[in-house]
Amino acid sequence: MMKYVLTLLSAILLGFAAPVAAQERDGPLRIEITEGVIEPLPYAVPVFVADNAAAAQHAQNITQVIAADLSGTGLFREIPASAHIGRITNFASPIQFPDWKAINAQALIVGGVSADGAGRLTVRFRLYDVFAGQEIGQGLQLQGTVDGWRRMAHKVADQVYSRLTGEDAYFDSRVVFVAESGPKDNRQKQLAIMDYDGANLNYLTDARSIVLAPRFSPGDDQVLYTSYESGFPKIYVLDVASAGRRVLETQQGTMSFAPRFAPDGRTVVFSLTTGGNTDLYTMDIGSSRTSRLTSAPSIETAPSFSPDGSRIVFESDRSGLPQLYVMPASGGEAQRISFGQGRYGTPVWSPRGDLIAFTKQSKGRFHIGVMRTDGSEERLLTASFLDEGPTWAPNGRVIMFTRESQGAQGQARLYSVDITGRNLRQVPLDIGASDPSWSGLQK
């Protein structure tokens, strides 16, 4: 349920010129997202004021991206400009709150943009609680190059999101994934990177070799992935800025895949197959020193570190069907945590440490789900012909995953969903895409 501290109803009853409104409140304007929001919070974001002609187009674009970020969460609803009564023509002028109360805007975002002649933009904004007639937090100014305008917009939206939800934000983030093209029996794959919203798509490898399941390093400057570049599946580490890459060699005749970084950024946990048997190993990325974590005739794969680096959750079919297990990061006895009907795979530990996202296959359907780290409170968030490979938003509130459609013309696409199961959305990309890995919030 939505929990406006001040309900819509009382706001209307109090009318426009009610200075008591602020005193009626228990606290600041705040939307609680822990239990899932049914009724989004209405906000207005009039087009940011352009300080000069050169800034006009940027002001338009930046405002649009801020609104897309906020409304895209499903937590906020933009009141369209056509419904606005008030107009913001000067960033510094006092706000006429009655104009915004009249259209029931709970939150108001006001901003200005200026462009100097040297390709730099300055963006300023303030966030207001309309019914309290107060500013929420401080005004902020951001500066950057013109081609960084989207990041500035995301940063504004991140500020608004954080101030209104009390949660960390996630808009200024990127996703590394596998771009797909071609028919199902001859699919071309290449590593690609984009902003979380599908913008600024760039390719990191060409399409000559199969690439699978990239994962960001803790600093988001490197990517681990599996490639058939040598003819056999091997693990590579790629530098995001230069797209330069190197192989992490393992013993000859072995197949290595499913690599993920430990939080230390030096240790890599991965699957290694020898003699048809797949176990988990770690490797120090500097020294290449390898140690074995599991030793079982079953398949052990899809590992993921806990954010504190102390434990690893992974997938194993030691019980017959694939299930999820947790073990100490150094190996040792593993505890099974999944007990529902069906098969469980691709566990990924939440950046908050509280939940594990997974893929579940049951009765011919695939689901993305979350459970607590002890396996309790399992919750399925999606259902389709084929959903797999969840990755967490930096704030642990949203999951992105691969959804593949059925049949000969089947295509893979990226989707996102809240951990409440609400707000399922396709990531706007006009290419096939799979295996997303979400970065942290950019610095």
Place this chain on the structure above:
Amino acid sequence: MFAYDKLNKEQMKNEWGNPMNILSKTTILATVLALGACSSADRFGNSDAVDLNNSGVAGGALAGSPQDPTSAAYFQQTVGDRVLFAVDQSTLTPQGMATLDGQAQWLSTNIEYSAVIEGHADEQGTREYNLALGARRANAVLEYLTAKGVAPNRMKVISYGKERPLEICSEESCYAKNRRAVTVISVVPTS
């Protein structure tokens, strides 16, 4: 009056510059497909085995043609280059063993050939698990052929998981053909 974001000028340049500029200047290293089995034109197989024994062609087969019993094409089409597996299984079926008996016999006669055994899975499974499952299937073939006298150093295994389906429908009729291990032979050394 404003709290300034603490990014300095240099950081702006580095972090907010267009990453495409950096990327486009980077040499994308040429990738080399070094798989020994590439000489086979039909690596992932797109033809069902056709029995050419009854084709009426008698004697004088062209070297390398499906009628030449020492050719890769003969191995693929007449001996049978693949075995199929049940859902989630890597156990060989009686039919699969019969095919592998033929493969072992052929490989013992044609000793100049090496083999790469490719394991595959259908699309009903997660990507990385299916990679491991494909490896299990390929290894089951390798172990069987080894037991039948094929030297292990003539063989290699690789798994493609669900990355290279042969049939693309989303039904069991297609899945059954995709759960396979294919023995791809070549005279190019595999190591």
